[in-house]
Amino acid sequence: MAISYNGDVCVVLDSQHRTPGNLRAFVQATLRSIRSGRSSDVRFSSTEKIDVIPMMTKKMEFSYKDGEDFVFSDPETYETVTLSAEIVGDSRNFLVENGGVTVTFVDDKAVSIEMPSSVVLTVTDAPEGIRGDSANNVQKPVTMETGITVQAPLFIKTGEKIKIDTRTGKYMERA
Numbered sequence: 001m002a003i004s005y006n007g008d009v010c011v012v013l014d015s016q017h018r019t020p021g022n023l024r025a026f027v028q029a030t031l032r033s034i035r036s037g038r039s040s041d042v043r044f045s046s047t048e049k050i051d052v053i054p055m056m057t058k059k060m061e062f063s064y065k066d067g068e069d070f071v072f073s074d075p076e077t078y079e080t081v082t083l084s085a086e087i088v089g090d091s092r093n094f095l096v097e098n099g100g101v102t103v104t105f106v107d108d109k110a111v112s113i114e115m116p117s118s119v120v121l122t123v124t125d126a127p128e129g130i131r132g133d134s135a136n137n138v139q140k141p142v143t144m145e146t147g148i149t150v151q152a153p154l155f156i157k158t159g160e161k162i163k164i165d166t167r168t169g170k171y172m173e174r175a
Contacts, residue, residue: 002034002106004051005042009034011055011104011111034111037086056105057114062095070095072103072113081110093148094119094166115166120175121145126158139171 002011010031019025027044044050060072063080070088073080081103085092087110091101094115102114125143139151142162150164152171161175 002053002055002111003031004053005031008036009053009106011106013039032111034106034109053106055111057102058105060101060103062097062099062101064097072101083110083113087111088113091115091166093146093169094121094164095146096121117167118163118165118172120161120163123152123156123158123160123162126152126156126160 002009004010010033012029013032014030016028017025018028025046027046029042029044030039031042032039058074060081061075063071063073065071066082068085069082070085070092071080071082083103088095091113095101096119099119100116103110104112104114121144123142124145127140127142138154140154140156141149142152142156143149144164148169150162150169150171152162156162156171156174163172163175164170165172
């Protein structure tokens with residue numbers, strides 16, 4: 001969720017409710033400022049009031065990369081949103097043209113993107129497996145169309161499409 005903290009809008013990345021021994025309960029939260037992009041750990045007492053700011057999520061598609069920025073478009077209205085490389089983060093390794101993502105907005109400003117659990121990518125470079133190298137589940141590094149390298153089974157060849165788990169970055173199956 002998003003909250004108002006010290007006159008700034010912050011996204012709550014993580015929160016834990018703690019009750020240490022003989023002290024009062026408190027909530028330990030990790031907040032990221034929308035304005036500056038910095039993260040900080042904050043401790044709230046159980047009696048503090050917090051202003052919650054509504055967040056909106058929207059399904060969007062990746063259009064193209066513009067220098068260091070990434071441009072996403074709404075498939076229904078064709079409106080575009082440009083996100084910086086910091087917001088996109090490691091998700092850039094799985095972005096392909098017209099690939100669907102969920103973009104989270106706070107006060108009409110995009111604050112984060114969420115990838116689907118898996119994506120289908122095309123293999124651009126797969127070295128040949130070594131003959132006789134087929135013990136149990138031997139894998140080789142293959143390069144994908146986005147530039148990342150993934151460990152895949154020996155039978156995967158250049159030009160094939162494979163499914164990759166976006167949370168772990170590991171091979172799942174042929175597509």
